[in-house]
Amino acid sequence: MGTLARADLRVLVCERIADAGVEHLSNLFSVDLGLDWSKEELEERIGAYDAIVVRSATKVTGDLIARAERLKVVGRAGTGVDNVDVPAATRRGIVVCNAAGSNALSAAEHAIALMLAQARNIPQAHSSLVAGRWERSRFGGIEVTGKTLGVLGFGRIGQMVAERAKGLGMHVVAYDPLVAEGRYRELGVDKADTPADLYAVADFVTLHLASTPETRGFVDAAAFAAMKPGARLINAARGDVVDQDALVEALRSGHLGGAGIDVFPKEPTVESPLFGLPGVVVTPHLGASTEEAQDRAGIVVAEQVAAALTGGVVTSAVNIPAVGPEALEVLGPFLPLAKLLGQLLAVLVGGPAPVEISYEGQLASLDTRLLTSAVLEGVLHGRIEEPVNVVNATSLAEERGIEWSEITIPRARDYTNRLSLRAGDVAISGTTVGTAARPRLVEAFGQDIDIELAPHIGLFRYLDIPGQIGRVGTILGLAHVNIASMAVSRSRAEGLAVMAVTVDSPVPPETVRAIQHVEGFDRVWFAALEVDSA
The missing domain is CATH 3.30.1330.90 (D-3-phosphoglycerate dehydrogenase; domain 3)
Structure with missing residues (x-):
């Protein structure tokens, strides 16, 4: 059954999203683009809209929500809702939804890219060559085929990484106490009973953990000591799940063979003791930064907003859905x-x-x-x-x-x-x-x-x-x-x-x-x- 058009409902798109997302909303509702609106203009005009779509720049504060008399749904074209006052929206009965899972594929591919770039010293070799130096012997690397990848955190992204690593001929072992045995068997992945069991066999360790009080600093000095000499760490998850001082020490001592890091405890980061260390590849939190992920986020959030406005099932709502x-x-x-x-x-x-x-x-x-x-x-x-x-x-x-x-x-x-x-x-x-x-x-x-x-x-x-x-x-x-x-x-x-x-x-x-x-x-x-x- 298709979604019924409601021209009487007005949607405000405050930031640029995929054209297909805007088109989807425009086919159903009256849509305005407020891409260049000031904070003051947004506050003045928000009362006329039933839905607002934002990315990260627009702050949907409690004060803004109080001015939004008609607002029924806030859509965030991304995976987080840090820029939305969710409690204030919930108190008003406003659905807050995001584009959950839209960047999972991009994040998984970036983890694989970091692993390969680190294994073959690609960024370092590129910088050396464009600086006028031909240093083949300096930047010899290792193959990943036949190596063991340890996946710490075996949810959606971790499973995507595992599937791609197996396509590269790697053996994969994973640890996640919340994933049932059958899922490991389906993907042809060995289950580690403890993180230590994973560390003991992994040539590469890739992290896909949430940032929670239990996981902050989870990969610490003891974890690095338990890893195989020469193991390499990949982190495209959250910066604070790793003890940064312990990571630097493990790299400087030579116990770790290298690292590929996309996330940091505090961002943006332009200075770090990791920068310049041999065998270290760093990127500025690019896990979700692909055209496809951004387009997907726009399309997904448009579909979610449409469902919220027409009484459909909002599968990515972050607050409690309506009940009779x-x-x-x-x-x-x-x-x-x-x-x-x-x-x-x-x-x-x-x-x-x-x-x-x-x-x-x-x-x-x-x-x-x-x-x-x-x-x-x-x-x-x-x-x-x-x-x-x-x-x-x-x-x-x-x-x-x-x-x-x-x-x-x-x-x-x-x-x-x-x-x-x-x-x-x-x-x-x-x-x-x-x-x-x-x-x-x-x-x-x-x-x-x-x-x-x-x-x-x-x-x-x-x-x-x-x-x-x-x-x-x-x-x-x-x-x-x-x-x-x-x-x-x-x-x-x-x-x-x-x-x-x-x-x-x-x-x-x-x-x-x-x-x-x-x-x-x-x-x-x-x-x-x-x-x-x-």
Whole structure:
């Protein structure tokens, strides 16, 4: 079914995008080009438009949004939305969408280009020759055929890099705990169980990690020490996932054979200790800078804006899509809970596993696809390189071979509504409480428990013998970690207990190990959850 034209809807294109994108919008709506508008003119005229399309130069601020009385959608012709005040748009019910995935192919090709340029010293040889020097012996390189490429981060871009590397005759090994075994087999790629396993065999290591608190500085001095002597690093992902000082030292010491770097911790960068080092190739964040990627971004965002204006499915929205008012009254309070339970489940399971999602009570009578997406968003949160939200979570999960199923149970146990997740031998349940719909954990590992989900939460299974609670409290106290709340559930039949604690600060790794070593403790987890501060 085609999209119906709506000449009464007005779209403002503030920056240059692909002609095909403008044409697509013009065939459906009334389109104006404001390519040379000043900030003041934009503020004065924005109230007449139902949609605005920008790239990176135009700032869609909260103040601008407040002036946009008719605005229904903001389209960003790129993969990020840093120049858009998403919370302000969300409060106004305005869809914010981008051109997610439009630059994936260009980024993958640039990583391959950096690898080849670095392996054959192409930039250095070019500079030498145009300066009047013929130095064949100085710039001899290595072949990539038969070498092993280690792909750290095996999402969409990492998988594209792997496919192209295999076409060059390379052996590929990848690490990503969120990608299922079947996906590795489909692509003919070996799975590394740990980053260290990858470092031990890779001649080239290419990074395709998201920038998150967990991945910043991920490739550090210890990682470089674990790499093969002479290995080469390629980074076309994010600059801050690498410890730059450690990289420089590994190159200067000769332990690394070279590097191809497209991204830096702070950009723009015009000075760096990497510049001029032998075997180092650098580019100014060119991963997405191809004509095709820019054209693709314009076309994709035009399609997304059109879908938003005509009631279609907006597959790259970065804020919560619209839900009918009756369903939203029930589903809305469970969205934060679904995401939090998904995050917690990912920590408890530790890797990809089929997820069973159970909806009990009134939830079972509604369309729960939005909640399922929120669960998967939580499962993937902070663990993949792409931005993940309730709109794209299912497709990203499918891409990684993550399986899930849904069960509906009309009558909930003990609560009006209940959401339960199971993966392997891990099962957890939650509900919301009070007028503020506070998310609470109400069951873990088959045992009833009641504790509010907080940013820092710990779960333990242990032998139910005297003194265990005190031992945990003592260890946390000695580490200056304050316990905010605690809940305990006992199973007399099994002789085991489950304890949940929320704490005020992250728990140091050595403190976690100390609890793990307490006699009778079967399993110990601490999770950092992204809890909404509403």
